[in-house]
Amino acid sequence: MSTVFNFTFVPWFRSVAPYIHKFRQQTFVVGITGEAIAAGKLQAIVQDLAMIQAMGVKIVLVHGFRPQVNEQLRLKNHEPQYAAGMRITDSIALDCAQEAAGQLRYEIEAAFSQGLPNTPMAGARVRVMSGNFLTARPVGIVDGVDFQHTGLVRKVDVEGIRRALESDAMALISPFGFSPTGEAFNLSMEEVATRVASELQAHKLIFLTEVPGVATDPLLPISDDNPIDTEISLATARRMLAQLPPAEKPTDTSFYLRHCVRACEHGVERSHILPFAVDGALLLEIYVHDGIGTMVIDEKLEELREATIDDVGSIIQLIEPFENDGTLVKRDRTEIEQDIANYTVIEHDGVIFGCAALHLYPHGADGEMTAEMAAVTVSPKSQGTGDGEKLLKRIEQRARAQGAKTLFVLTTRTMHWFIKRGFEPVSPDWLPQERKAKYNWSRKSQVLVKNLK
Incomplete structure (x- = not known):
């Protein structure tokens, strides 16, 4: 039995070792959708992130909260409102967003504090630092639609995030920001993660999402005859976006792809779209040769x-x-x-x-x-x-x-x-x-x- 184990473990460990060495001291920005947390995946994701950090990667974690905000709205008998793929945040939705952000931040910090025996996090001490890393501005009125308290990132506190990472902490960012006058704005996880990765010049931007990736032919459903394209050049991704209709919802192919393209255009070497439904998706994408989702790569002069x-x-x-x-x-x-x-x-x-x-x-x-x-x-x-x-x-x-x-x-x-x-x-x-x-x-x-x- 031990001989069989040696023959499987040793080659596997040797194949993983170059990636461990390569990614040490690199910065990854990981965007996790609220849907992943709602699906009960938080504990497994946290354990994987803790292992990745233990192997020397600096991690900025940005969480989403779409379903959590919608649940809060449902409890208040208030319908969610969207336009052009963005939430319209009225005063009630703003209250719900603040509640959801606070609750999720608490849950995530608690999950990282559990160095439970007989788990990959046994004995681990993962420090999580969060704060007002974002300054926001209003989306305003677009095509006659007033987005009210929905905002966009105005500025990222790059030095503050770097100080957190240099102290061996994981930086945790909620999609929530404040204007210089103290006004609160609801932001999207995808926009926040993309801006943070771009400003930090991160080595990777990783979205852990509802979708498994981008199909070889993005206009057709994913199937055995139209599988996930595991690696797409920036030029190819741009061509795909030109073919696709504008995204209205997160499951549309262009929704995450446009954020990956934007990140690569602003200096992020690689952007990834991974399915949270697959256990260990982060580990499989980062440390296994073939990966599991779609990677957009800025090939520059290559x-x-x-x-x-x-x-x-x-x-x-x-x-x-x-x-x-x-x-x-x-x-x-x-x-x-x-x-x-x-x-x-x-x-x-x-x-x-x-x-x-x-x-x-x-x-x-x-x-x-x-x-x-x-x-x-x-x-x-x-x-x-x-x-x-x-x-x-x-x-x-x-x-x-x-x-x-x-x-x-x-x-x-x-x-x-x-x-x-x-x-x-x-x-x-x-x-x-x-x-x-x-x-x-x-x-x-x-x-x-x-x-x-």
């Missing part, structure tokens, strides 16, 4: 894209040293030109630093498709920067979009890199017939397969 005929010369120059030392099988220029549409490249400042090709094959009696990731190359100048993982993710996305259920690679020297990323070794006899006919038995390449279902 571009991950499909290759064009103009890239052939650069691809040949990139792969030639690896062909010469036997790492890659030699390919002539004509072959690369014919297959250029199958290639994905990663480019920095106009120079191609990595490439990979995708080839589809029928596999099995039921007509299922499998895909090969071939010619995988990363320049020595950018190895260790994550370019290989970005190429793998894009190839996986392309393979899924074309109906492949599995992805395989043939390698003589990078077997362990692929195994760490979910591939499993198989016999060459596993290969689809068309690919097996071209298999070079004298090279003795290892065949590795990853399930894409």
Whole structure:
């Protein structure tokens, strides 16, 4: 039994360790919807946040309170009012928002104070600091609608938040702000989290929400044929928003996506949309290679894209040293030109630093498709920067979009890199017939397969 445990725990821990090291001393802003708290997820989320903080991450937690305010309004026989996706906060709704904010802040602080035995928080002492970190201003009258006590963030007390984080405390922010004259305003969690992340220049903005992420085709429902797109470039996210109608409610695709785009446009490296319904969603997204939700990434001068005929010369120059030392099988220029549409490249400042090709094959009696990731190359100048993982993710996305259920690679020297990323070794006899006919038995390449279902 202990041997089996060792074989599962040790590889898992080794795969997680690089992420623990990478994220130490980084700042994450986490926005939790009121719906997550109403669904009874607070205790599990708090335990996960405590573990993440214990691994050296500085956390700013922003909570929402939509359902809690609505419940308070219901008890007062007062209907919630919305326009253009924002709450209209009259005096009664303002009272309800103040009550809800106070109650939730108390519940969250109490949850972080429970270092209960036999839980991941056993013996933990998580200090939570909250305060008037936000100055607000009124939304005012928009298109004839008076939003009354609904506000927008005017200013973030960046130094105050940083002092809290530098004292090893977790900063807790409610979506509530005051004007310089002392007037109170109801804010949205999403706007607060986005502004705070932007002002802090946080490394990540994470929304723990009702939605599982953004589908590959955002105009269609999420399904097996239209799965979650786990990584979207800022440019692609902008194009998606241009296609989508304005969000009226939080479950609309563009609701969280527009906040992720805004954060990335203002200096946040990565923004995430995660489902709170999945236990451990934060841990899975942060410390597991494939993640669980959708990540929007500001690639700046880096571009991950499909290759064009103009890239052939650069691809040949990139792969030639690896062909010469036997790492890659030699390919002539004509072959690369014919297959250029199958290639994905990663480019920095106009120079191609990595490439990979995708080839589809029928596999099995039921007509299922499998895909090969071939010619995988990363320049020595950018190895260790994550370019290989970005190429793998894009190839996986392309393979899924074309109906492949599995992805395989043939390698003589990078077997362990692929195994760490979910591939499993198989016999060459596993290969689809068309690919097996071209298999070079004298090279003795290892065949590795990853399930894409």
